[in-house]
Amino acid sequence: MSASTIPLRGRALQGRPAGVVSRLSAALLDLAVVAAGTAAVLFGWSIATFLLSRGSYRAPHPGPEGTFALGAALAVLYLWSGWSGTGRTIGARTLGLRVLHKDGSKVGTTRAFVRALVCVAFPVGLLWCAISAHRRSVADVLADTTVVYDWRRHPSSPKTDTHSSPSD
Amino acid sequence: MDSDSAHRGDRDVVPLRRAPVVPDESIEGEDERRASDDRITVVELGGREPDEATAKSDSLLDLGWRLLSDIAIDPAVRAADALIPEAVRAILDRVDLTAVVVERIDFDAVLRTIDVDALLDRIDPDEILDRIDVNALMDRVDLDALIARLDLAAITLEVIEEIDLAGIVRESAGDVAGESVEEIRAGTAAADHAVARAIDRVLRRRRDAGGHADT
Numbered sequence: 001m002s003a004s005t006i007p008l009r010g011r012a013l014q015g016r017p018a019g020v021v022s023r024l025s026a027a028l029l030d031l032a033v034v035a036a037g038t039a040a041v042l043f044g045w046s047i048a049t050f051l052l053s054r055g056s057y058r059a060p061h062p063g064p065e066g067t068f069a070l071g072a073a074l075a076v077l078y079l080w081s082g083w084s085g086t087g088r089t090i091g092a093r094t095l096g097l098r099v100l101h102k103d104g105s106k107v108g109t110t111r112a113f114v115r116a117l118v119c120v121a122f123p124v125g126l127l128w129c130a131i132s133a134h135r136r137s138v139a140d141v142l143a144d145t146t147v148v149y150d151w152r153r154h155p156s157s158p159k160t161d162t163h164s165s166p167s168d
Numbered sequence: 169m170d171s172d173s174a175h176r177g178d179r180d181v182v183p184l185r186r187a188p189v190v191p192d193e194s195i196e197g198e199d200e201r202r203a204s205d206d207r208i209t210v211v212e213l214g215g216r217e218p219d220e221a222t223a224k225s226d227s228l229l230d231l232g233w234r235l236l237s238d239i240a241i242d243p244a245v246r247a248a249d250a251l252i253p254e255a256v257r258a259i260l261d262r263v264d265l266t267a268v269v270v271e272r273i274d275f276d277a278v279l280r281t282i283d284v285d286a287l288l289d290r291i292d293p294d295e296i297l298d299r300i301d302v303n304a305l306m307d308r309v310d311l312d313a314l315i316a317r318l319d320l321a322a323i324t325l326e327v328i329e330e331i332d333l334a335g336i337v338r339e340s341a342g343d344v345a346g347e348s349v350e351e352i353r354a355g356t357a358a359a360d361h362a363v364a365r366a367i368d369r370v371l372r373r374r375r376d377a378g379g380h381a382d383t
Contacts, residue, residue: 009354019360022353096353130367153351 004149010096020130022095023137023147027119027126029091038071067124076116084112088150098150107145115143132142 006014042060050057059153060164062070082089087098099107099115107115118125118139139152140146328334367376 007350007354009355010350013357019364021359021363022356027350086363094349094352095339095356096349130363132372133373135364149353149357151350 010149010151014151015148017129017135018095018097018147018149019135020127022097022149023129026089026097027097027123028092028099029094030075030079030089033090034071034075037074037078041070041074042067072120075120076113079119080109080113081118083107083115084109091149092147096149096151097147099145099147102140102144102146107143111143111145115139115145118142 042062045060049060079089082092083099084107086093087100092098099112101107101111122138127137127138129135129137129140136146
């Protein structure tokens with residue numbers, strides 16, 4: 001969605017820090033994606049085990065801890081790849097959000113990885129953006145990032161007005 | 169000698185009157201009778217009125233003409249009737265008439281002399297169409313054979329490609345999805361604003377015109 005095709009009611013929002021409802025909605029969508037990915041990996045693992053087993057087949061039982069660990073690892077990979085690439089995951093893309101460096105530039109690989117680790121390890125930290133004056137979550141504070149509204153499909157420049165403040 | 173020369177020529181000459189020729193029935197055979205007729209030219213000398221002489225002369229001429237017609241002309245015409253078609257047919261068999269026409273006739277020149285516009289103006293298409301029985305015409309068309317000759321699959325694919333059906337479907341689906349996503353985005357953004365205002369009230373925080381909260 002180019003800037004000219006953004007509906008009038010959304011134009012004023014572009015580049016502004018996103019609120020907690022949008023970010024929480026995007027996070028829930030991402031959670032669903034990660035859950036589906038985890039299920040797919042487990043299914044693929046079962047199929048591979050069955051094909052590779054000789055004689056006796058035993059379905060893999062990673063247990064709750066194992067499944068959670070797998071999901072967490074996949075979530076980190078998923079968030080990292082999304083933020084270090086276009087700055088958005090599937091959830092963020094759907095809700096029209098983009099993760100940027102605090103100065104408005106694209107998020108680097110290391111920063112995206114740190115942010116992904118923090119988000120997975122401390123997901124409740126997202127709620128801090130509801131209280132933060134500049135709508136920054138714990139992960140934003142630790143990774144020096146911000147999340148802005150960006151309804152464009154292909155941004156012409158990663159540099160946007162984030163209306164964020166270095167403080168927080 | 170004829171009557172014209174008698175009137176036109178020497179005044180001293182007494183006009184001649186040709187006596188009527190009467191076929192001599194005693195002479196047997198057509199040829200002998202004709203020969204006899206040729207010899208019988210009885211001429212009686214003057215003393216008669218000119219009109220009477222002329223009438224008799226005409227009668228004699230008529231009789232001669234009839235004899236000539238019966239004896240020479242009619243057989244000649246019959247012979248010509250029989251011979252001429254055969255001769256023409258024989259000539260045509262030996263001549264490639266098409267080649268002659270193609271070689272001799274400048275069709276471009278002929279066509280240039282034709283005023284096609286004037287020709288077309290004289291043609292009433294409606295009148296021609298009125299004279300055509302379309303139903304009878306359609307009855308004569310073997311539609312099944314016609315359809316069998318068509319590569320309908322290729323034509324269909326070509327049409328679909330031309331109208332870019334996939335593109336239209338994709339665009340329509342994209343528009344619907346785009347509108348739905350837009351609604352969701354606008355709704356969550358409005359919720360963001362409502363939550364932010366509620367929290368600002370709880371925290372007794374004020375925002376500037378740009379939406380920046382006081383820290």
